[in-house]
Structures are given as structure tokens and as C-alpha cells.
Amino acid sequence: MNDAILSNPKAPRVKRAAALARKKERHEQGRFLVEGPQAVRELLAHRPDLAETVYASTGTEPWQHEVDRLASDAGVRIERATDEVIAAMSETVNPQGVVAVARSWRTEVADALRGARLVAILHEIRDPGNAGTVLRAADAAGADAVVFSGESIDPFHPKVVRSTTGSLFHLPVAVASTLAEALDAARDAGLTSLAADVRGAELLEARAEGLLAGPVAWVFGNEARGLSEADRAMTDRSLKLPIYGAAESLNLATAASVLLYETAFSQRG
Structure with missing residues (x-):
């Protein structure tokens, strides 16, 4: 886990994550965005091989311990971020405090x-x-x-x-x-x-x-x-x-x- 808190909503990696709302960017980056604690938990529990980075808020939400544990068990990097950063990455009007960037895949x-x-x-x-x-x-x-x-x-x-x-x-x-x-x-x-x-x-x-x-x-x-x-x-x-x-x-x-x-x-x- 990175101890530094990501606080700049205009940081390049924040912009790259936010750009995944667009299909063209998803295809070019080979990645997609996973928003909300339930979806992120399922990603980490069932397809941790796809997870690249988890960005989680600095609060004390009930889901944080489990998300931290799952990410740690899977060897997935987790970064703390401010609510403003999470909001900048998210497509939802009311983000739930956690997003993950995951690698997309193709199944024939x-x-x-x-x-x-x-x-x-x-x-x-x-x-x-x-x-x-x-x-x-x-x-x-x-x-x-x-x-x-x-x-x-x-x-x-x-x-x-x-x-x-x-x-x-x-x-x-x-x-x-x-x-x-x-x-x-x-x-x-x-x-x-x-x-x-x-x-x-x-x-x-x-x-x-x-x-x-x-x-x-x-x-x-x-x-x-x-x-x-x-x-x-x-x-x-x-x-x-x-x-x-x-x-x-x-x-x-x-x-x-x-x-x-x-x-x-x-x-x-």
C-alpha cells in the first residue's frame, strides 16, 4: 500500500482513469474502470489477475478492511485518495469511495x-x-x-x-x-x-x-x-x-x- 495520499484530481493517472469512461480510451489502454465496493470486492475475489490498482478513500467505511485484505492477498496495489480524486475518476454522480483500474480481456x-x-x-x-x-x-x-x-x-x-x-x-x-x-x-x-x-x-x-x-x-x-x-x-x-x-x-x-x-x-x- 502506498502511504502517500493522492490528492490532486488533475494528476495524470487520475485523468487516465477518468478517460476510461470513453470506449475509445478503454480500447487504447486495454483497461476499464470498476466502481463501488461491491464490484471491487468481486473483482479482487474472483479475477484478481485483472486488477491493476485500487484507489480507496481515506475514511473508515465498513468495506475498507475487506477490500484492503483482498488487495493485499492478491498482491494488488492499493492507494489512498481523497474524495475529490475518487469523484474525478468516477462516472457516478455519488461515488462510493473506491474505484479500481482493471485490465480488459477478450474471450473467443x-x-x-x-x-x-x-x-x-x-x-x-x-x-x-x-x-x-x-x-x-x-x-x-x-x-x-x-x-x-x-x-x-x-x-x-x-x-x-x-x-x-x-x-x-x-x-x-x-x-x-x-x-x-x-x-x-x-x-x-x-x-x-x-x-x-x-x-x-x-x-x-x-x-x-x-x-x-x-x-x-x-x-x-x-x-x-x-x-x-x-x-x-x-x-x-x-x-x-x-x-x-x-x-x-x-x-x-x-x-x-x-x-x-x-x-x-x-x-x-
């Missing part, structure tokens, strides 16, 4: 899906909160991988990382340039691809057939447009989640969570 889609039984493919998902929430739900449901395809948001976007609350570090996350690339890898891995779409067949019929009990890759489309006809045609089946009440529809993250858990229940039944 085929490697991420090899041996998988439950996968979420996020195609053209643009909202970072939605992307992070679906990734977190996939992790909670025991999914084996998450794939971002097409023009989806960068999984290392600070808001995505934050909204996963650490799930980003629990399972393989890959990026495919096209949906076709992701689906080809899914088929090669023995997964049935299911498009989540309001124009699809009834989910309960597919469940009764036993379709959900086998290896499945769910494809979730753009928040506003969903999946195009061409996208749906590339999948093996299209299924819809029934609406029993008066709600017009469910948002992406809620629908994805239900479908992933429904599949997990079937696979474990």
Missing part, C-alpha cells in the same frame, strides 16, 4: 460456449443498465456464458460494470461482431437457439415439449425494436413469454430474467 465466443448448457446472447442491446441487469440475472440463474453481439454496448462500459454488481467477473463474457457469429458458435456447442420475441410460439408449449431442459442459448434483442425478422430466422425457435394481466409488455431485463430462470428450473428439474 467458441471458447465461452464450449460445454455450456445455458447462455444469454444480447443482440443490439444499447442500454447499459439493461445489459448489466441481464448479465447479473444470467449469473444468478447459473448461466455458463453471456455473449454481446452486433452493435451492443461495450460490456466494459462503467455503467454496465456497475449494474452487474460483480457478475461480470463470475462467468465468461464474449463479444461477437454479428449475431450469425454468435449463433454459429452456439450450434457448434450443441445449443438450441431460442429467440425471445412477442411474435413467437407459446413458452409453455415449448416447456411441455422438454425443449427448455436441453442446452439453450436465449437471444434477446434491442430494447426498442426487438429482433428483426432476419434475426429470428437465424434462430431455431422463437418463443414468447405469456402476459396474464393487463400489462402491455415486460421490459427487456425483466423478461430475460424470467426466461433464464424458467430454463434453469427446467434444466434442474
